[in-house]
Amino acid sequence: MERPAWAPRSIDISVPSVSRMYDYYLGGSHNFEVDREAARKAMEFLPGLPKIMQANRAFLRRAVRFAAEQGIDQYLDVGSGIPTFGNVHEIAQAARPGARVVYVDHDPVAVAHSEAVLAGNEDAGVVAADLRKPREILTSPEVARLIDLDRPVALLLVAVLHFLEDADEPHRAVAELRAALAPGSLLILTHASYEGIPLPEERAEGAVDVYRDIRNPLVMRPRDEIARFFDGFELLDPGLVHLPNWRPESAREDEDDFAFSGFAGVGRTA
């Protein structure tokens, strides 16, 4: 019998995945040729993509450490992708043994890989869910098992909101998640933007086109629109800034020019 038209579609690894492309930018081999091909094409327009990703990872590391210093020991990382190195649970559990981390991604391969990586780590878990449906995340068994929503949580939306189009109502999704967070929780966020890219916008658009072609549109948003994601949060010092400028630990001369693409910020719920 042929597959009926109403059955779910299977996983197609002949289609590039943004999480595996991200891994490729970071020098990983958790990827397939289709991913590499798309990533190389994007890099033709934006050769600094690996540096942007690296700056993104560096910010993540600083922000999680900051959260740990603030006493946070629960982390909800939505859009976690392929765990490579410097993952949230490594950073958080190094800073505070016993810290609990739930990773969320809608890419089934990324979820399967995360499960393998986290096997044996009682304090970390993975949820296959979509940021577009926050309720599914909040009501998942893993969140119920690991996260106490009555205590502060660090919600990480790192390099994920730019994959939600306006029609997906990303601001509503963030607001819905915020509504579930206890006072004192943190929002750790990065977002792609044309602002700060050391290239003319027309050129950077080429990379955006690549993502559109693989049916994973990348939505570059201006700073004020990104700032609106912090509605209901108190934006912490130094505010919404280019990635390396958030509580820097390196000298400026050690940073690549591309690292200044996009914005990062941390906010706290009242």
Add this chain to the structure above:
Amino acid sequence: MSAEPDGPEGRVRRLTTIWSRAVYPVTSTSLTRAEFEELLLPLAHRLSRALRARSFDAGEARAVGAALVEAHGTDPEVLARTLDCVDAYLVLYCGDDSPQDQLRMRSSRLQHAMAAGYAQALRERTRAEQECIAQAALRAQGVVAEALHASEARFRAVFEGAAIGIGIADLDGNVLQVNGALQRMFGVSETTMRGRKVRDWTHPEDAPQTWRLYEELVRGERDHYHVEKAFHRTDGTALWTNLTVSLLRDADGAPQYQLALMEDTTERRLLHLRLRYEATHDALTGLPNRTLFFERLEKALAAGEGQRFGLCYLDLDGFKAINDSLGHAAGDRLLVEVADRLQSCTTAPGEMVARLGGDEFVALTTGRDTERGVEELAERITHALLTPVGIDGRDLLVRGSLGIVEGPAGERTAAEVLRSADITMYRAKSAGGNRAELADPEADARAITRHGLTTALPSALERGEFFIEYQPLVHLGDGTVSGAEALVRWLHPQHGVLGPDRFIPLAEHTGLIVPLGRWVLEESIRQARAWREKTAGPLRINVNLSPCQLTHPGLVQDTVDILERAGVTPDALCLEVTESALIGADDGLLKPLRRLAEMGVDIALDDFGTGYSNLANLRRLPVSVLKLDRSFTQGMQQYPADPVDLKIVEGVVSLAHSLDLAVTVEGVETSAQADQLRLLGCDTAQGWYYARPGPPEQLHTLALADATS
């Protein structure tokens, strides 16, 4: 770690700083450069020691190479820059006093080993990660496949277990798959079904749009349609279904399959047909009933120009008597036989016969020439009823009255047509029955007016639409006004003033005559008192009493009450009773009249001479006045008067007087008549010669004039 800048420790640190500056930009580590430098420092120490070690240890150098990969220096540029750096600075910063060429040789060998160690580690890491992600993809696919399998199993169960018939075909109409319910409906196996083409399933009962909808669907112009459709079963019976066909499209929206969902409605349809039959047919005779007849008649009346209809309304004469005497079973058998015969009269298309209820039947013919057709139909019906019906060994003659209506479509409603037929049938019946009558608009109108008046009577009395006119009664001897006859009139809002002949029979028929008669009596007595108060002489009032009032048990008491309430003596009242009402009257009927007469109320015998009175009987009646019918006086209008009429009147007067009865004549119109009647000995007279009926004031004036003359 503090160290003398120029000490061995400080020199290794300097090497490390240079190394980290060269390599950091090409790594993808998330560490800061300072942190990364701390990562490199022990590696630099190991290299430093390996440079100076007595014997060459490739393992140490390999480990350093591998450690670079470990620190996420997976870009080969990391190795290139590391080797550049080691080549340029290791001997410089970490060399001892060994010969330079020996140190350089050692440095070279260390670089070779580092390169090999790096390459091997990178190869291992790449393989491991590739393996890892491939496994993850496999597992993820496994999860999806499992979900897909579960979903397919679920859908399969729904498909197979559904009580509704489900079939899938491609767009060329080839049946690909059918479920069990569908096979059971058709009574065939799946293999047989799969060989079929959708197009083969035509059926004579297919609605005209069925296959147009189908074509639109397979062309992708329509996403679904819903029809009632019949299919041939292999056993020759019809399978009726509620069929919904949907177009299934692929992910890109291109039409791919057609999906048919069908529900077996055969039983329901049969039940519906049976219920419909029962609702539209008479259970006794099997003929169409009133409902179906009205449907057909309405259809005939809604037909286009040039179309006509003809209708025969048949009511059996004396059917009630048959029912009463022979029993209902016999009556029913008669009705069934009549129904069969009528059925045989309507064989042409456009003809039908129906039973409306009881012993009422109706036959309908439609078409362009129903003027002739309906006559022939009526003839056939009459003829069909000629032969007696044998029931329980007797031959019953069937008599029936037929009302025939014929006309063009589009002018009247079904109810109007049937009413006309009904009225016409009653005309046939009242003309003696066992005949046919053709509808006549004037007769219809009369009947309709009569019906309208009958229904309006009760409220007319309540609303005071009746009034009374008085016609004087003149004493022939001296020409004085001795009394007056009260004549009731109806001021009808639409028809104007109506005389008693128009409504008294209707009031008799409905029983309203009793309250109406009482009102007339009250009103007249009231008037009589008014007259008596104004004039000296005793004025008497004549009031007509209908047969119905005569038998009413309250007659005597009512009359007494009215007289007493008005304070009028009984001798002021004369009740007129028609001769025909008293023909054959027994003592029971005469008793109230006798009571009234004893009290002093005069009783007049009205319309005397029209019936066949037993003259001998006159003695028995409590009557004091004879009112001669106007037909006797008509012959005296001309001069000389008809001698026969003269003789008769003379005889009657003589007879009356010998019985002590006064004689009143009606319809006196000329002075010649008046003179003649006076000569013949009549006592009182009324007629246009004296005065027409009018308002009470007129009589008052007349009486006063008379009194003064």
